[in-house]
Amino acid sequence: MNINNIAKEVFEIESQEIARLSDLLTEDFSKAIDAVYNAKGKFIISGMGKSGIIGKKIAATLASTGTPSFFLHPGEAYHGDLGMIEKDDIVLLISNSGETDEVLKLIPFLKSQENIVIAMSGKPQSTLANNSNFHLNVSVENEACPLQLAPMSSTTATLVMGDAIAAALMKLRDFKDSDFAQFHPGGSLGRRLLTKIKDVMKKDNLPICSQDSKVKDIIHTITAGKCGLVVVMEENIIKGIITDGDIRRVMEDQEENFFKLDAKAIMSSSPKQISADSRLIEASDIMSEKKINSLLVVNKNSELCGIVQMYDLGI
Structure with a gap:
C-alpha cells in the first residue's frame, strides 16, 4: 500500500469538487452578498456537527475581515440563545443534507422575526433550501472518504x-x-502592519562620518555603531552609505591603496530611505x-x- 498515493487521491478528489463549485453558483450568491453588505445587523452562522466546525471558521474569517459575525450553536440557540439574534441580523444556516433537525428548528423563529436566512447545503431541494431567502449549493459528487x-x-x-x-x-x-491589522494587533502580523518605523529604529549614537573620513576611522565607526554600516553626511545632508560588505570588497579590489581611501571613494550614493x-x-x-x-530613516524634512534593520522588524 502506497500511503502517498492515498494522500494524492484525496487531493485530487477534493480539488475536483472545489472546481465544480463554480458551476453551481447562481444569482443567489450575489444576492446574498448584497444583503450581508447592506445589512444593519450582524452576520450569524449556525450549523451542527462538522458543519458547525466549518461554520465557526467562516464566522472567524468574516469577523477578522470587516463583517461583524459570530457562530451560534443551533442546540444552544433552541434552548435560550435565540435572544442573541436581532431583527436586523442575517443568519447563515449550514447543513449538508439540508435536513438537520437542530438547524431546521431555528427556522420558525427566524421567519417570525423576519430575518434574512441564507442556506448552505448540498441539496437544493431540501427543507432548509426551500425555507431560506438564498441558497448556496455546496453539493459534491464524491467524498474523499474511502x-x-x-x-x-x-x-x-x-x-x-x-x-x-x-x-x-x-x-x-x-x-x-491596515484594516486587517486593526483586528490582529497581536503577534508578528499586527506588529508588521501597525508598528511604525520610529518605534523600532536605532536613533541614538548613529554611525556617521564625513566624505573626507579615512578607511581606518570608517572601520572604527562601523564597529562602534553596531549596525554594520556608516552613514556619510555633509552639513546634515545624507551623501551616501558604506557597509561592512563595501569595506571588504574595496579591500580586495584596492589592497595597495586601501588605507589611503576616503569615504567619498567608497560610499554608495543615494542609499535607500524610509519615513x-x-x-x-x-x-x-x-x-x-x-x-x-x-534602511536610513528620515523625518519630514x-x-x-535613525536606522532600521531587518532584525528590528521582528520577522
Whole structure:
C-alpha cells in the first residue's frame, strides 16, 4: 500500500469538487452578498456537527475581515440563545443534507422575526433550501472518504464557499491590510502592519562620518555603531552609505591603496530611505525587493533620524 498515493487521491478528489463549485453558483450568491453588505445587523452562522466546525471558521474569517459575525450553536440557540439574534441580523444556516433537525428548528423563529436566512447545503431541494431567502449549493459528487461516509469533500466545499463570501465582502468594503491589522494587533502580523518605523529604529549614537573620513576611522565607526554600516553626511545632508560588505570588497579590489581611501571613494550614493512614520511592513517590502538589510530613516524634512534593520522588524 502506497500511503502517498492515498494522500494524492484525496487531493485530487477534493480539488475536483472545489472546481465544480463554480458551476453551481447562481444569482443567489450575489444576492446574498448584497444583503450581508447592506445589512444593519450582524452576520450569524449556525450549523451542527462538522458543519458547525466549518461554520465557526467562516464566522472567524468574516469577523477578522470587516463583517461583524459570530457562530451560534443551533442546540444552544433552541434552548435560550435565540435572544442573541436581532431583527436586523442575517443568519447563515449550514447543513449538508439540508435536513438537520437542530438547524431546521431555528427556522420558525427566524421567519417570525423576519430575518434574512441564507442556506448552505448540498441539496437544493431540501427543507432548509426551500425555507431560506438564498441558497448556496455546496453539493459534491464524491467524498474523499474511502467509505464515502465521513464528510471530507463536502466540508471542504463548505469552507471554500465561506471563503468566497468573505473575499467578496472584503472587495466590496475595500478592506485593506491596515484594516486587517486593526483586528490582529497581536503577534508578528499586527506588529508588521501597525508598528511604525520610529518605534523600532536605532536613533541614538548613529554611525556617521564625513566624505573626507579615512578607511581606518570608517572601520572604527562601523564597529562602534553596531549596525554594520556608516552613514556619510555633509552639513546634515545624507551623501551616501558604506557597509561592512563595501569595506571588504574595496579591500580586495584596492589592497595597495586601501588605507589611503576616503569615504567619498567608497560610499554608495543615494542609499535607500524610509519615513519615520512608515510602518514595518513597508520597510519589509523595500528590503525584500532591494535585497538589503538596512534602511536610513528620515523625518519630514528628509533629515536623518535613525536606522532600521531587518532584525528590528521582528520577522
